[in-house]
Amino acid sequence: MNILPREFYLQDTILVAKNLLGKKIVRKIGNQKISGIITETEAYRHMDDPASHAYKRMTERNKAMFEDVGRAYVYFTYGMHYCFNVVAKNSEFDAGAVLIRAIEPKEGLEIIKKNRKISDFRNLTNGPAKLTQALQISKEHYGIDLTKNGELFITEGIVKQKRITSNPRVGIKEATEKMWNFRIKI
DNA sequence: CCCTAGATTTACT
DNA sequence: GTAAATCTAGGGC
Secondary structure, three states: OOOOHHHHHHOOOHHHHOOOOOEEEEEEEOOEEEEEEEEEEEOOOOOOOOOOOOOOOOOOOOOHHHHHOOOEEEEEOOOOOOEEEEEEOOOOOOOOEEEEEEEEEEOOOOHHHHHEEEEHHHHOOOHHHHHHHHOOOOHHHHOOOOOOOEEEEEOOOOOOOOOEEEEEEOOOOOOOOOOOEEOOOO
């Protein structure tokens, strides 16, 4: 399975958010492997997006959003949860990232269940903090390169007709009129 | 099924 | 000091 190249992420953040649907996240832990198909994403941009962490300026937390595309932006929130983003933007913007909100587990289901401590299939990876738990993603992966075959990367996924639906983004208070949440059904 | 409350720490104001 | 791109359990319907 081919890893997505750097150029894939060098486009408008919103376009990348849509294009990431149906792609595959691969997580390697030692000789074990977990993977899943991306089913829900959200785009967060820069100056035009009050809901974005990068809206005001660069800070210690959000600096990854201003740096290389194709890398991970992982942040800690609500005192207990990590969320996983992919840095993506075109040259018009200084910052941008795509929040991965949900995946459909493919490989390593046993490991995922163990990490999540539940077996209810529907609740395994259907939220941004659930999937970081399932894939054991944490701040150690801040800035990791997702275009290299390492601990964590993204490859081509299912190649079939995608029916993308747009929705308001979840859990934000600003810019709720922007329909930058995207989903597919598998 | 829906709703509410509580968990718990970081980083920005 | 306080809000935060969330999740879970528990109660009611």
